[in-house]
Amino acid sequence: MDSHTPLLSIVIPAYNEAAPDRLPNSLKQITAFVASQPYPIEVIIVNNNSTDDTLSIAQHAAREHDYIRVITETIQGKGAAVRAGMTIANGDYLFICDADLSMPIEEVVKFLPPQNTDYDIAIASREAKGAKRIGEPEMRHIMGRVFNFIVKVLAVRGLNDTQCGFKCFKREVARDIFPYQTINGWAFDVELLFIAQKRGYRIIEVPITWYYKAQSKIKPLGDSIKMVMETLKVRRNWKQGLYHEQKA
Numbered sequence: 001m002d003s004h005t006p007l008l009s010i011v012i013p014a015y016n017e018a019a020p021d022r023l024p025n026s027l028k029q030i031t032a033f034v035a036s037q038p039y040p041i042e043v044i045i046v047n048n049n050s051t052d053d054t055l056s057i058a059q060h061a062a063r064e065h066d067y068i069r070v071i072t073e074t075i076q077g078k079g080a081a082v083r084a085g086m087t088i089a090n091g092d093y094l095f096i097c098d099a100d101l102s103m104p105i106e107e108v109v110k111f112l113p114p115q116n117t118d119y120d121i122a123i124a125s126r127e128a129k130g131a132k133r134i135g136e137p138e139m140r141h142i143m144g145r146v147f148n149f150i151v152k153v154l155a156v157r158g159l160n161d162t163q164c165g166f167k168c169f170k171r172e173v174a175r176d177i178f179p180y181q182t183i184n185g186w187a188f189d190v191e192l193l194f195i196a197q198k199r200g201y202r203i204i205e206v207p208i209t210w211y212y213k214a215q216s217k218i219k220p221l222g223d224s225i226k227m228v229m230e231t232l233k234v235r236r237n238w239k240q241g242l243y244h245e246q247k248a
Contacts, residue, residue, distance in 0.1 A: 005040075005090060005091070005092060006039075006040040006041050006042040006067075006090060006091040006092070007039040007040060007041065007091060007092050007093060007112070008039065008040075008041045008042075008091045008092070008093050008095060008108070008112065009041075009042050009043075009044060009089035009090060009091030009093070009094045009095065010030065010041065010042070010043045010044070010095050010097050010108070011044045011046065011082060011085035011086055011089055011094060011095065011096050011097060012026075012043065012044065012045045012046065012085070012097050012098075012099050013046050013048055013078050013081035013082050013085065013096075013098075013099065014045055014046060014047055014048060014050065014054050014058065014081070014099045015047075015048040015049065015050055015054070015078070015081070016050045016051060016052045016054060017050070017052075017054045017057075017099040017100075018050070018052040018053040018054045018057055022099055022100055023045075023054060023057055023058070023099050024057055025101075026099055026100065026101040026105075027057070027061050029101060029104075029105050030043060030097075030101075030105050031061070031064075031065055033105045033106060033108070034065075034067065040067070041067060041091070042067050042068075042069065042089070042090060042091060043065075043067055043068045043069070044068075044069045044070075044071065044085045044088065044089055045058040045061070045062075045068065045069070045070045045071075045085075046071055046072070046073050046081040046082070046084050046085040047070065047071070047072045047073070048072075048073050048076065048077070048078070048080070048081040049072075049073075049074060049076055055070070055072070058070040069088075071084060071085065071088070073085075075184055076184070077184030077185045077186075077188075078184075078185065078186060078188065079181065079183050079184040079185055079186070079187075079188025079189075079191075080184040080188075082096055082188060083178055083181050083184075083188070086169070086174050086178050087178055089171075089174070090171075091171060092170070092171055093111065093112055093168055093169070093170060093171070094168065094169045094170075094171055094174045095108060095111065095166070095167070095168045095169075096165065096166060096167045096168075096169075096189075097165075097166060098165035098166065100213045102165070102210055102211050102212065102213050103124055103164075103165075103166045103208045103209070103210055103211075104209065104211075107124075107166075107208050107209065108168075110206050110208070111124075111168040111206055112168075116204070116206065118202070118204075119170075119202050119203065119204040120169070120170055120173045120196065120201035120202045120203065121167065121168065121169050121170075121173060121193070121196055121201060121202075121203045121204075122167070122168045122203075122204050122205075122206050123159065123161070123162070123164065123166075123167045123168075123189075123193070123203065123204070123205055123206065124161070124164040124165075124166035124167065124205075124206055124208045124210070125159075125160060125161040125164060125205035125206060125207055125208065126161050126164055126208065126210045127148075127160035127161045127205075128160065128161070128205045128206070128207040129207060130207035131207035131208055131209070131210070132208075132209040132210065133210050133212070134209065134210065134211045134212065135211060135212040136210075136212040137212070140212070143224055144163065146224075147163065147224055147227060147228070148160065148161065148162060148163070150228055150231065151163075151190055151231055154231050154232065154234070154235055155190055155193075155194045155231050155234050155235065156190055156193045156194050156197060157197065159193065159203065159205060160205060161205065162189060162190055162193055163186075163189065163190075163227075164208070164210065166208065167189060173196070173201055176199070177192055177195050177196055177199075177201075178192070180195055180242065180243050181195075182233075182237060182242065183230050183233065183234070185226055185227070185230055186223055186226065186227050186230070187226075187227040187230035187231050187234070188230075190227075190230070190231050190234060191230075191234045191237075194234050194238070194243075195243045198238070198243060199245075
C-alpha cells in the first residue's frame, strides 16, 4: 500500500438521515473506529438530494475530520449515490456502508487483512453460518428470503444475502464493474454482483451481526416489486450486451 493511499474507503449513501439516531450517531461510531485503527481510512458521505439537515451534518463532520469528504449526487436513488462515492474512492478496499449502521462498524475488520484477503468482493451476510439477526420482524425476513430466491433464479447464483447494505470491493474490481452499473434503485447491488459473476470474480459472504432499524427507507411491498423489475432489467441488459467489456 502506498503511504498516501488509504487502506479503506467507507462510502455512505445518505438520503434524509439527519435524525439523531441515524447519521449523527453513526458518525460518532465511525470516527471513534477510525481513531482506533492503525491504518489510513477515508470516509465519503454522498448526500442524495436530502431535504433535511443531512448535508449540513455531513459538512460539519468533514470540517472536524480531514479524512471525511462530502459530495452530492443529484440522480435520485441509493444505487446512484453508491456509484458516485465508489467512483471517487481511493482506498485499496472500498466499503459500502449504510448510514444507519445496522451492522456495527467494528465488524468492518472482518472484510480486511489479515482476517480476509482471498476475495474480489466480500458481501455482508445475515444468512451465512455464524450470522445473527437482531429484532427483525418475521414478515420482513420472509419477504427478504423470497426476493433472494428470485435473485438466485434470475441473476446471481449461489449467494444467500445479496441485499445486505454492507459490501467490500477491492479497488481494481470496483474500477472494472461500477462503470457498467445502470440501476439507480435498490437492486443496484444485484446488478453489480451479476456483472462480477459473469467476469469470474471471487465473491464471498461474511457473516455479521445485523440489527433491524425501524426507520429503514425500504417500503417492503412496493420496493420489493420495484426490485424484482430491476432484477429483470439486469437480465435484459445482459442479453443486449450492456455489460460486455469494451475493447480498447
